[in-house]
Amino acid sequence: MMSNLTRAERGTAMLITGIGVLIGLAMAALGHGDALGAHGWIVLIFCAVLFFIVADAFYSAEPVEDRAAAYYDDPTKVGIMISLIWAVIAMGMGVWVAAQLAWPDLRFDAPWSSFGRLRPVHTSGVIFGFGGNALIATSFHVMQRTCRARMPGQISPWFVLLGFNLFCIVAASGYLMGVTQSKEYAEPEWYADIWLVVVWVTYFVLYMRTLAWRNEPHIYVANWYYLAFILVVAILHIVNNLAVPASFAGAKSYSAFSGVQDAMTQWWYGHNAVAFFLTSGFLGMLYYFLPKRAERPIYSYRLSILSFWGIVFFYMWAGSHHLHYTALPHWVQTLGMTFSVMLLVPSWASAGNALMTLNGAWHKVRDDATLRFMMVAAVFYALSTFEGSFMAIRPVNGLSHYTDWTVGHVHAGAMGWVALITFGSIYALVPMLWRRAGMYSPKAVEWHFWLALAGTVIYVFAMWNSGIIQGLMWRSYTEAGSLRYSFVDSLVAMHPYYIARAFGGLLFLIGACIGLWNVAMTVRHAPARNPARDYPTSSETMEPAVPVAE
Ligand code: HEM
Ligand code: HEM
Numbered sequence: 001m002m003s004n005l006t007r008a009e010r011g012t013a014m015l016i017t018g019i020g021v022l023i024g025l026a027m028a029a030l031g032h033g034d035a036l037g038a039h040g041w042i043v044l045i046f047c048a049v050l051f052f053i054v055a056d057a058f059y060s061a062e063p064v065e066d067r068a069a070a071y072y073d074d075p076t077k078v079g080i081m082i083s084l085i086w087a088v089i090a091m092g093m094g095v096w097v098a099a100q101l102a103w104p105d106l107r108f109d110a111p112w113s114s115f116g117r118l119r120p121v122h123t124s125g126v127i128f129g130f131g132g133n134a135l136i137a138t139s140f141h142v143m144q145r146t147c148r149a150r151m152p153g154q155i156s157p158w159f160v161l162l163g164f165n166l167f168c169i170v171a172a173s174g175y176l177m178g179v180t181q182s183k184e185y186a187e188p189e190w191y192a193d194i195w196l197v198v199v200w201v202t203y204f205v206l207y208m209r210t211l212a213w214r215n216e217p218h219i220y221v222a223n224w225y226y227l228a229f230i231l232v233v234a235i236l237h238i239v240n241n242l243a244v245p246a247s248f249a250g251a252k253s254y255s256a257f258s259g260v261q262d263a264m265t266q267w268w269y270g271h272n273a274v275a276f277f278l279t280s281g282f283l284g285m286l287y288y289f290l291p292k293r294a295e296r297p298i299y300s301y302r303l304s305i306l307s308f309w310g311i312v313f314f315y316m317w318a319g320s321h322h323l324h325y326t327a328l329p330h331w332v333q334t335l336g337m338t339f340s341v342m343l344l345v346p347s348w349a350s351a352g353n354a355l356m357t358l359n360g361a362w363h364k365v366r367d368d369a370t371l372r373f374m375m376v377a378a379v380f381y382a383l384s385t386f387e388g389s390f391m392a393i394r395p396v397n398g399l400s401h402y403t404d405w406t407v408g409h410v411h412a413g414a415m416g417w418v419a420l421i422t423f424g425s426i427y428a429l430v431p432m433l434w435r436r437a438g439m440y441s442p443k444a445v446e447w448h449f450w451l452a453l454a455g456t457v458i459y460v461f462a463m464w465n466s467g468i469i470q471g472l473m474w475r476s477y478t479e480a481g482s483l484r485y486s487f488v489d490s491l492v493a494m495h496p497y498y499i500a501r502a503f504g505g506l507l508f509l510i511g512a513c514i515g516l517w518n519v520a521m522t523v524r525h526a527p528a529r530n531p532a533r534d535y536p537t538s539s540e541t542m543e544p545a546v547p548v549a550e
């Protein structure tokens with residue numbers, strides 16, 4: 001890795017990590033006795049380790065590689081490995097919290113192991129750690145291939161990837177210490193938020209610069225989806241996290257918003273985190289890796305563009321469906337509901353486009369578990385968006401809200417769509433990146449597929465059952481008009497489903513572990529592709545599948 005950096009770049013890296021060490025030191029000194037101080041030490045150690053890794057290689061030989069002739073793939077490779085490691089950690093946390101809901105005593109006699117602290121480690125770990133790293137890694141790959149251009153510079157991709165992981169580590173360790181600003185999916189406190197802005201703006205600039213340097217006149221549709229992900233997440237993150245720190249020596253801050261405005265800002269963010277973090281970027285993956293793997297052009301390129309603008313425009317207005325029956329004005333709720341229902345059209349257009357692309361390649365879907373991952377992901381994408389549009393209808397939400405139905409919907413999207421498209425893309429990408437003939441064990445990919453599918457189905461069915469039972473029990477009255485069931489009655493009714501969910505999650509986790517093992521073995525032991533090529537031929541750079549003037 002280091003041998004690809006010039007000496008000047010190694011110097012820049014040492015300067016940046018050196019500044020990081022100083023910032024860590026300042027945080028540790030200022031925040032002494034507070035979680036901020038502990039985070040200072042984490043920042044310091046993280047940057048110091050990187051500093052010494054680079055310093056150690058400072059005087060090694062200058063790179064010989066011809067930069068004009070090759071893509072820069074080292075950050076992608078590292079990003080894929082980090083993503084899979086986060087998957088195992090964060091899904092492990094998911095299984096643990098799922099088990100805690102079935103057996104609440106499954107914790108240590110310490111605050112860090114309580115459900116309330118472990119749960120955000122799971123949600124941030126899967127969304128940002130697993131999903132975010134996979135998005136960053138694949139976006140580096142896809143943008144270079146579809147632009148037929150190398151990323152400009154070799155420092156900023158590392159800054160984005162490693163800086164983002166520093167954010168994830170600060171976030172997760174903060175939750176364990178009880179640091180949270182109580183906004184779902186935006187729990188980290190002000191200093192972590194400011195850091196993420198720096199990283200994310202660098203990411204955006206890097207992407208734009210690669211596009212500006214492209215040798216391919218057309219901007220392939222996957223880039224639009226990745227760019228929307230990067231740009232909108234920046235906007236959402238900055239606005240939702242506007243806050244005033246109580247002091248610069250402590251982690252605590254107060255939101256700039258209050259009351260129902262705060263709630264609306266949070267769910268404008270939360271909902272669009274689903275749209276742009278958990279959907280748009282992964283659609284970018286889908287639109288690149290599915291046609292590539294199937295060796296088929298996209299069924300309708302024009303539809304993919306239309307669906308892009310539909311998704312981007314409609315999603316923005318739908319956030320208020322998280323606040324039905326609250327103090328939020330009725331018309332704002334109705335607006336969110338209406339846009340949510342309309343959203344079904346572009347969502348299904350994308351899902352249908354993906355499935356129609358497989359026409360003529362269904363025999364490959366049967367034989368190739370990697371392509372099957374992507375096919376099933378598109379099916380779950382269709383399913384979860386249909387379900388979401390349905391749940392956004394106010395009277396339906398009256399039943400589903402506060403129940404496990406929401407959690408079932410979340411995981412149909414998160415496991416069935418987000419995780420499956422990621423695994424499929426990783427299995428397609430890894431042999432390509434490391435120039436291997438294929439994955440080390442195709443059989444293990446097959447096992448992973450069935451474990452993931454079984455795990456998802458068990459999880460989602462358990463939550464549908466438990467959610468609807470919960471909702472119905474809570475609204476069941478006796479003839480005298482009092483509640484028929486106590487809350488504890490409904491908890492007792494949930495118990496078998498919570499056990500089923502933990503079991504389904506365990507299967508899913510085992511699949512992810514197999515995936516990590518298989519990727520590691522492919523990197524180390526799989527036979528090299530023959531003939532090994534340094535530079536992908538034109539068949540490996542993706543031309544627009546259908547000419548623009550369709
Ligand atoms: C091993 C598989 C998984 C297990 C066992 C699992 C388990 C759980 C559990 C127990 C909860 C808390 C539910 C509650 O509070 O009632 C949860 C929440 C959540 N999980 Fe997972 N999960 C898994 C995979 C994933 C994946 C892959 C993602 C995302 C890519 C994800 C995203 C989320 C989100 C966003 C929430 C919050 C849901 C809400 O607030 O409604 N999970 N998960
Ligand atoms: C057309 C698309 C979609 C619509 C209209 C939609 C709508 C909804 C609705 C109405 C809720 C319940 C709000 C509540 O009662 O609190 C919800 C929750 C949620 N959805 Fe979706 N959904 C869509 C797609 C997706 C997808 C594809 C994913 C994941 C990849 C996803 C992830 C989530 C999450 C994480 C929550 C839980 C938020 C929380 O923590 O309370 N949604 N969605």
Ligand SMILES: [Cu+2]
Nearest residue numbers: 271274319322
């Ligand atoms: Cu939403």
